[in-house]
Amino acid sequence: MKRFVLIVNAFKDKNLAQTHSLSSYIRTRGGSCRYLVSVDDQENICTVRAGDIPQETECILVLGGDGTLIRAARDTVESGVPLIGVNMGTLGYLCELETENVYEGLDFLLHDEYMLEERMMICGLREKAFISRAFNDIVIHRSGALSLVSLTVYVNGQYLHTFRGDGMIIATPTGSTGYNLSAGGPIVDPKAQLLLLTPINSHTLSQRSIVVDANDEIVVEVDGRHTRHDDAVEVSFDGDHGCRLAAGESICVRKAQESAKIVKCSRISFLEILRKKMQTMH
Numbered sequence: 001m002k003r004f005v006l007i008v009n010a011f012k013d014k015n016l017a018q019t020h021s022l023s024s025y026i027r028t029r030g031g032s033c034r035y036l037v038s039v040d041d042q043e044n045i046c047t048v049r050a051g052d053i054p055q056e057t058e059c060i061l062v063l064g065g066d067g068t069l070i071r072a073a074r075d076t077v078e079s080g081v082p083l084i085g086v087n088m089g090t091l092g093y094l095c096e097l098e099t100e101n102v103y104e105g106l107d108f109l110l111h112d113e114y115m116l117e118e119r120m121m122i123c124g125l126r127e128k129a130f131i132s133r134a135f136n137d138i139v140i141h142r143s144g145a146l147s148l149v150s151l152t153v154y155v156n157g158q159y160l161h162t163f164r165g166d167g168m169i170i171a172t173p174t175g176s177t178g179y180n181l182s183a184g185g186p187i188v189d190p191k192a193q194l195l196l197l198t199p200i201n202s203h204t205l206s207q208r209s210i211v212v213d214a215n216d217e218i219v220v221e222v223d224g225r226h227t228r229h230d231d232a233v234e235v236s237f238d239g240d241h242g243c244r245l246a247a248g249e250s251i252c253v254r255k256a257q258e259s260a261k262i263v264k265c266s267r268i269s270f271l272e273i274l275r276k277k278m279q280t281m282h
Contacts, residue, residue, distance in 0.1 A: 001059045096262075
C-alpha cells in the first residue's frame with residue numbers, strides 16, 4: 001500500500017498534529033497521502049462520502065476512535081477501499097492501532113504485510129425504499145414523552161414477539177461491542193455472520209437478546225394505543241438520525257449487499273483484544 005487517505009476527527013487530533021505527522025511519515029517513505037476532516041474541532045460532523053475518496057486510494061486511515069471509524073466505514077463503503085482505525089479516544093474495540101504503535105503499523109502497510117477482514121453491514125428500508133446502511137447497529141427508540149414503546153417484531157414474515165420498553169437494537173457482529181453491549185447483549189466475533197436483536201430496558205423480568213441468521217429479514221412495527229404524536233419512535237443508524245416512525249408504520253432491516261473491508265496488520269485475535277479491553281474497563 002502506497003496511496004492513503006486520512007479521515008480525521010479534528011476534535012481529538014488537536015491542531016491536526018497527528019495527521020500532519022502521519023502524512024509526512026507516509027510521504028518520506030514513498031507513499032502519497034491526503035486528509036479529509038470527518039469531525040471538526042467544534043465537534044461538528046462533516047460527512048465524508050465514497051465519492052470524496054480518490055479512485056487510486058489503497059487504504060483509508062481513520063484517526064479518532066470507534067465512532068469515527070464506524071461512520072467512515074458506513075459512509076465510504078461504496079468506494080470499496082479498506083479501512084484501518086487509529087484510536088485516539090478512550091476505549092476502542094474496533095481500532096487496530098493506537099497512537100503508540102501507529103508508525104509500526106504504517107510500516108506493515110507500506111510493505112504490504114497485512115490481512116483484510118470482511119465485516120457485514122445492515123440496511124434499513126421503509127415501504128421498500130432504502131433509508132441508510134449501518135456498520136454497527138440500527139436502533140428503534142422512543143422519542144419525546146417518557147413512556148414505553150411497543151414494537152412488534154417479525155422475522156421472515158413470521159411473528160416473533162411484541163416488545164415493550166425503550167426500544168430495540170438490531171446489531172451486526174461488529175456492533176455487538178457497542179450499544180448492544182451496554183444494553184446487556186452478547187459479544188460475538190466481528191467476523192461472524194448473524195444479526196442480534198436486543199431489547200432496550202424491556203418491561204419484563206426476563207429480557208433476552210435473540211440471535212438470528214444473517215440472511216433473515218426483520219420487520220419492526222410500531223404499535224400504538226392511539227395514532228398519536230407521542231407514539232412515534234426514532235430510527236437511528238450508527239447513532240445518526242435516520243427517520244421517524246408513527247404508530248402503524250414499520251421498518252425492514254436486512255443484510256446489506258455491501259460489506260466493509262477492515263485492515264488487520266497484526267495477528268492478535270479478537271479474544272485477546274477483548275480480554276485487554278475488559279481489563280482496561282475494570
